[in-house]
């Protein structure tokens with residue numbers, strides 16, 4: 551059953567006001583069929599650059615383009631009416647300068663109608679966040695495990711495990727809040743660190759492999775439906791088996807076509823009724 555009573559999209563300021571009030575429930579979605587269903591249950595949908603891996607079977611997230619992200623975001627916006635829609639900025643589309651980030655964020659929002667952008671980076675990207683927010687583009691920050699930095703981080707590894715590393719990530723969170731981010735995604739960090747950040751910030755934290763104490767949670771939708779091409783991360787859990795449902799349907803279809811029991815004349819045109 552839908553948690554939404556009226557069909558009015560949750561705004562960025564409304565999401566921000568969830569802090570200490572209610573949990574932000576969020577998943578990724580890249581296409582219309584998923585987005586249409588998820589829209590009835592969630593507060594926020596992210597068009598994640600993880601679609602590179604989950605939707606295109608790429609090795610990592612680096613190669614997905616701005617145009618691809620815009621097209622996926624447009625499909626999700628067209629298919630939803632309740633959720634706040636946030637779109638990931640792909641690798642190389644924002645790191646160069648605040649001006650580059652603004653130009654590409656504006657492109658994404660204009661092409662798609664999404665509500666906000668997200669990108670990976672803490673203190674080094676704080677000036678970019680201030681630049682965008684001052685010019686009308688809401689920013690969801692993303693700190694901790696940042697998949698676009700895998701070549702400098704040496705892979706998808708949990709972050710903030712030492713006191714020194716934790717302190718840097720804690721500062722990343724404060725910097726992004728100070729710069730005007732409306733919320734911050736904390737991915738793949740030591741749990742006590744995510745808890746401490748959540749307590750320190752006045753904006754919501756949205757955890758993925760972070761802490762149950764975060765103000766919200768996000769996962770890759772395919773991971774919870776058993777539709778991921780590869781192994782799901784430790785922090786995900788399978789909540790239903792959509793792959794099994796698809797197998798059942800496709801097996802039945804294949805059998806009936808091979809046996810000639812589908813289609814029947816009921817599915818054909820120009821057949822004289824008896």
Ligand SMILES: Nc1nc(=O)c2c([nH]1)NC[C@@H]1CN(c3ccc(C(=O)N[C@@H](CCC(=O)O)C(=O)O)cc3)CN21
Pocket residue numbers: 599600603604611695697706707708738769770773778782783784785
């Ligand atoms: N299907 C999918 N789900 C995700 O959550 C996801 C993606 N893909 N692709 C983009 C990023 C990459 N993410 C990942 C992917 C793998 C691990 C992983 O395997 N982590 C190890 C522990 C790493 C360590 O600390 O050594 C694990 O056991 O889960 C973590 C985050 C999260 N994002």
Ligand SMILES: CC(C)C(=O)C(=O)O
Pocket residue numbers: 578596597598599600601638692735737758768769770
């Ligand atoms: C998992 C979330 C936080 C993400 O950035 C993505 O899916 O790309």
Ligand SMILES: [Mg+2]
Pocket residue numbers: 598599600638
């Ligand atoms: Mg992402």
